[in-house]
Amino acid sequence: MADKESAEAVISEIHRRIAEAFNVFDNESSKSVDVREVGTIIRSLGCFPSEAELHEMIAEVEEEEPTGYIRFEKFLPAMTKVLMERKFRPIPKDVLIQAFEVLDQEKKGYLEAEELKKYMTQEGEPFSQDEVEEMLSAALDNKENVIFYKDLVSKMTFEDL
Amino acid sequence: MGCGATKSNELQAALLIQRWYRQYVARLEMRRRCTWHIFQSIEYAGEQDQIKLYNFFGYLMDHFTPANSERNLISHIFRENEICRDIEWERYFCYKNIEVPELYSGPHLSFPLTVSNVADLVEAFKNKQQLHTRYVLQLLLESWKLLRMLPNINQVSTCQTKEITICGDLHGHLEDLLLVFYKNGMPSVEKSYVFNGDFVDRGKDSIEILLILFAFMLLYPNNVHLNRGNHEDYIVNLRYGFTKEVLGKYRLHGKKILKLLQKIFSWLPLATVIDQKVLILHGGISDTTDLNIIAQADRHKVKSTSFLLIVDMLWSDPMPQDGCIPNEVRGGGCYWGPDVTEKVLRRHNLQLLIRSHECKQEGYEFCHNRKVLTIFSASNYYEVGSNRGAYIRLGPDLVPHFIQYQANRSTRELTLRQSVGETERSALRALREQLFAHKSDLLYAFQDYDTDNTGWISLKHWATAVEAVLRLGLPWRVLRSQLVTTTQDGMLDYQGWLRELPITEPKTESLLETMYKQRSNLETIFRIIDSDHSGLISFEEFRQTWKLLSSHLKMEISDEAILDMAVSIDFNKDGSIDINEFMEAFRLVDRTMNLPSEPNHTKTDE
Numbered sequence: 001m002a003d004k005e006s007a008e009a010v011i012s013e014i015h016r017r018i019a020e021a022f023n024v025f026d027n028e029s030s031k032s033v034d035v036r037e038v039g040t041i042i043r044s045l046g047c048f049p050s051e052a053e054l055h056e057m058i059a060e061v062e063e064e065e066p067t068g069y070i071r072f073e074k075f076l077p078a079m080t081k082v083l084m085e086r087k088f089r090p091i092p093k094d095v096l097i098q099a100f101e102v103l104d105q106e107k108k109g110y111l112e113a114e115e116l117k118k119y120m121t122q123e124g125e126p127f128s129q130d131e132v133e134e135m136l137s138a139a140l141d142n143k144e145n146v147i148f149y150k151d152l153v154s155k156m157t158f159e160d161l
Numbered sequence: 162m163g164c165g166a167t168k169s170n171e172l173q174a175a176l177l178i179q180r181w182y183r184q185y186v187a188r189l190e191m192r193r194r195c196t197w198h199i200f201q202s203i204e205y206a207g208e209q210d211q212i213k214l215y216n217f218f219g220y221l222m223d224h225f226t227p228a229n230s231e232r233n234l235i236s237h238i239f240r241e242n243e244i245c246r247d248i249e250w251e252r253y254f255c256y257k258n259i260e261v262p263e264l265y266s267g268p269h270l271s272f273p274l275t276v277s278n279v280a281d282l283v284e285a286f287k288n289k290q291q292l293h294t295r296y297v298l299q300l301l302l303e304s305w306k307l308l309r310m311l312p313n314i315n316q317v318s319t320c321q322t323k324e325i326t327i328c329g330d331l332h333g334h335l336e337d338l339l340l341v342f343y344k345n346g347m348p349s350v351e352k353s354y355v356f357n358g359d360f361v362d363r364g365k366d367s368i369e370i371l372l373i374l375f376a377f378m379l380l381y382p383n384n385v386h387l388n389r390g391n392h393e394d395y396i397v398n399l400r401y402g403f404t405k406e407v408l409g410k411y412r413l414h415g416k417k418i419l420k421l422l423q424k425i426f427s428w429l430p431l432a433t434v435i436d437q438k439v440l441i442l443h444g445g446i447s448d449t450t451d452l453n454i455i456a457q458a459d460r461h462k463v464k465s466t467s468f469l470l471i472v473d474m475l476w477s478d479p480m481p482q483d484g485c486i487p488n489e490v491r492g493g494g495c496y497w498g499p500d501v502t503e504k505v506l507r508r509h510n511l512q513l514l515i516r517s518h519e520c521k522q523e524g525y526e527f528c529h530n531r532k533v534l535t536i537f538s539a540s541n542y543y544e545v546g547s548n549r550g551a552y553i554r555l556g557p558d559l560v561p562h563f564i565q566y567q568a569n570r571s572t573r574e575l576t577l578r579q580s581v582g583e584t585e586r587s588a589l590r591a592l593r594e595q596l597f598a599h600k601s602d603l604l605y606a607f608q609d610y611d612t613d614n615t616g617w618i619s620l621k622h623w624a625t626a627v628e629a630v631l632r633l634g635l636p637w638r639v640l641r642s643q644l645v646t647t648t649q650d651g652m653l654d655y656q657g658w659l660r661e662l663p664i665t666e667p668k669t670e671s672l673l674e675t676m677y678k679q680r681s682n683l684e685t686i687f688r689i690i691d692s693d694h695s696g697l698i699s700f701e702e703f704r705q706t707w708k709l710l711s712s713h714l715k716m717e718i719s720d721e722a723i724l725d726m727a728v729s730i731d732f733n734k735d736g737s738i739d740i741n742e743f744m745e746a747f748r749l750v751d752r753t754m755n756l757p758s759e760p761n762h763t764k765t766d767e
Contacts, residue, residue: 013621020636024194030481043187044639050180091181099174124175127182135182156185 011080018079021045022072032069035062042079047088051125057082093157100149110146192585195639197522199588200543202633203595205490207400254421256298259414270296272303279376283347286369287339294414297372301421304375307382308428313460314452315386315433317353319557325353325435327553329517329525329536330390333364333406336568337540337550338373344564345552348377348385355433357517357536358390358443358475362401364539368410371422389429389460390443390517391475391493395419399685408694416694427461431474434511439559441515445477445533446505447495448485478519479528479535499529506532515553515561524551524565540567544584589643595631596644597662602630607655617652620645697737 021041025033033041038061039054049057061074082088103119104111113136120127120135127135138156139147261269267290268281282292292300319325326345331338348354356374361367378385391397398404398419407422408415432442432455440452450473458467476494480486483498502514514533520542526535540550551565596603606626610618618626623645624637637644645653691698 016621016624017638020638021191024191024198024636024639039183040187040190043184044191048180048184050176051183090184091177096177096181099177102170102174103178119171119175120179123172124179127179131182131186134186 011084014080014083015076017045018076018083019072022075026072031072033072033075035066035068035070038070038075041075042082042088045079045083046090047082048090049088053088093153096153096157097150100153104149109150110141110144110148112146113140116147191639192643195636196585196588197543197547198635199592199633199640200547201520202635203591204543206595206633208491208493250421250424251302254298254302254417256295256302259295259298261293261295265293267291267293268296270300272299274300274303274376274380276380279373279380280347282376283339283342283373286335286366286373291410292369292372294411294418297368297411297418298414298421300372300375300379301418301425303379305421305425305428307379308425308430309461311428311430313431313456313458315355315388315430316437317355317386317433317435319436319555319559323351323556325355325555327355327357327441327515327536327555329357329538329550329552330359330520330542331356331364331370332359332392332539332542333361333367333370333403334539334541334550334568335364335366335369337538337566338370340540340550340566340568341538341552344566345554348381350381350384353384353386355386355388355435355441357433357441357515358388358429359392359517360387360390361403362392362398363542365402365406367403367406368418386433387429388433388441388443389426389431389475393426393429395423395426396685399688404688424461431455431460431471435555436557436559438511439513439515439555440506440509440511442474443516444473444475444494444518445479445497445516446501446514447473447477447497448501448504450474450505452509476518479516479533481528499532502529502532512559513561520548521551522548524549525553525563534561544587547584585643592635592640592644593662595633596627599630600659600662603627604656604659606630607659611655616654616656617649618655620648620651620653623653623655697739699737703738 021044022033023029025037025041035058038058039049042049042054042057057078058070061070061078063069063071063074100111101107103115116139117132117136120132121129136147139149139152141148141151268278268285270278270282270292285292317325326341328338328341346352354377360370360374364370374385374387378387392401392403395404404419407419411418432440432452434440434452447470449470451470455467455470455474458471460467460471473494476488476491478488478491478494478496479502480496480498483500485495485497485501488494488496506512506514512532515536516533517536517538519535519537520539521535521537524537524540527533528535534553536551536553537548538550538552540548542548549565549567551563554562554564556562603626606629607618607623608614610622610626620638620641624641627637628635645658647654647657687698687703688694
């Protein structure tokens with residue numbers, strides 16, 4: 001029942017998806033967005049880049065003399081490539097849970113707020129104060145003041161706010 | 162601690178979690194922005210409808226040669242255009258024989274107003290009290306007298322008043338006005354204010370806001386300046402809630418109050434200029450804007466010669482490209498570009514244009530090389546958490562300083578996830594209503610793509626078809642997962658999907674759908690016809706209204722079909738249709754217009 005689509009049709013649909021996501025942030029229909037929003041756009045299209053990968057991509061699509069804005073002209077081909085090559089793939093649920101389990105050294109099944117905060121702000125690509133506060137407020141089980149990470153992952157992966 | 166391997170594991174784990182979480186936040190942000198776009202495009206589409214209604218009435222006025230029965234209806238609709246002298250109106254609005262009972266616990270006003278009168282008034286409204294009709298009429302009458310003496314363009318100078326505060330749209334959000342007063346201080350001879358229009362509609366305390374603003378204007382006429390907004394218009398009020406609010410709060414005298422307000426609105430000044438350098442008006446400008454011509458206009462006359470110039474001032478929006486084109490989205494005014502800003506500012510030796518009219522997420526926004534500044538003061542305008550409000554402080558250096566805020570303290574405590582969720586649910590509900598209203602057209606569009614008649618289309622075609630029919634300019638592919646929940650292999654059973662949309666089960670499907678689409682227009686017309694504001698119209702009036710509207714829409718409706726419909730709507734079977742019940746059938750009771758019902762409310766303030 002699926003359409004037998006030509007490569008062209010597939011690409012044109014990808015182009016439309018990218019254009020839509022881009023336009024959501026292009027308030028003045030100027031065909032450009034603030035560089036600080038590019039990460040959001042890329043991620044909203046289903047990609048999971050790290051901060052380093054993101055900066056690399058931004059460097060690619062920036063003007064030679066950075067203006068603080070990214071033009072659609074440059075963004076479209078780069079983003080199309082990312083989607084076609086399926087770069088920055090999503091993280092499977094079980095891999096994510098394993099990651100939490102690594103941090104949960106005592107295998108308690110949960111993390112204390114302070115524990116998670118420490119890891120998130122000191123390791124890897126650290127969160128800012130705001131980011132970690134936001135994460136805690138969403139993740140924290142208020143009654144027990146800890147984070148049941150298995151539940152958290154389930155909640156946030158199949159999101160139906 | 163651990164050995165090197167464990168440390169590196171921890172690092173990897175942290176990286177993974179951070180990567181995942183940032184993606185989650187980005188998805189939420191995208192949904193928040195989309196929700197914004199949904200509200201905005203539906204709102205503007207509604208305004209478009211509104212202007213179409215105006216055009217409809219204009220068309221009737223100019224061209225209709227009605228048969229006998231319709232002539233009555235039309236003159237009924239247009240009886241507002243009767244000409245009376247102001248002195249006769251003053252007699253009609255006389256408050257003197259309205260007594261204030263002893264039981265009345267609200268504020269008492271004396272005229273001329275004193276500082277403590279006005280302070281009492283603000284305090285009373287803060288405590289959810291209502292002002293007695295007698296004082297309302299008196300206050301409005303005094304305001305009317307003052308406004309009639311004001312020029313079309315207020316000229317203000319910072320040398321007298323040092324700093325000036327400028328507020329944008331308030332739209333009945335009393336808590337925002339109170340927040341501004343709390344943060345900035347109330348108006349006084351030391352503290353000047355400009356309120357840039359759209360004081361009423363949508364929010365639930367529009368009349369209280371008006372009364373406060375007028376009271377301050379009367380108290381400090383040299384320091385408080387009001388500009389007219391596109392919502393200071395009685396026909397717009399019929400649609401967007403202000404009329405309903407007044408009639409609900411003042412059951413006996415609401416009609417009189419509304420009539421007086423109609424006159425007052427037409428006398429509101431159109432703009433304010435500060436130090437001859439900063440122009441403040443509600444909507445914007447066009448390439449024909451000329452302040453000298455506007456200064457001469459008869460602003461209170463409905464069909465003044467400068468009518469179009471005035472519409473431009475109240476309805477226009479800026480655009481990034483050069484030029485000046487009609488504002489098709491709103492249906493009135495234009496879109497003007499940076500070149501027009503340049504031209505008009507230079508023509509009058511101005512340096513900045515401050516306007517409102519558009520909701521901005523941060524409460525304010527610059528454009529056109531920082532020559533145009535939008536200021537919007539109603540926070541949480543679309544939904545709790547949707548946007549902040551802001552106001553401007555302008556000193557003699559004429560450099561704007563912004564203060565932002567958001568009413569409803571609990572909003573700030575909601576997580577991003579929670580506030581997005583609420584707003585989004587609301588937006589999607591509104592969007593589904595729009596989709597339902599266009600069911601037939603959507604079906605045709607889907608069938609066009611389903612050439613083999615399988616009942617299935619691809620999601621790609623779904624998105625294209627929906628945009629072609631609704632024309633809201635929304636990112637349908639981004640929204641798809643929220644609107645279409647059951648798909649198979651990337652294909653959609655479109656008839657099943659359409660079936661799941663409707664709110665009510667229609668009998669005569671397309672007639673009901675059309676009515677649903679036109680419901681706002683219908684309600685507006687009904688309320689105009691219902692001149693005694695009884696909430697009831699007769700079958701005959703209903704039939705004539707629908708007939709007129711459908712001929713304007715170029716639709717074929719038989720008299721029988723209309724009568725059938727009218728009979729089925731007459732829930733009480735008493736030969737008249739209750740407008741509220743009629744609209745209720747379409748579940749139109751907007752949450753923002755739910756007036757608070759006080760349990761032990763004795764009507765002492767009427």
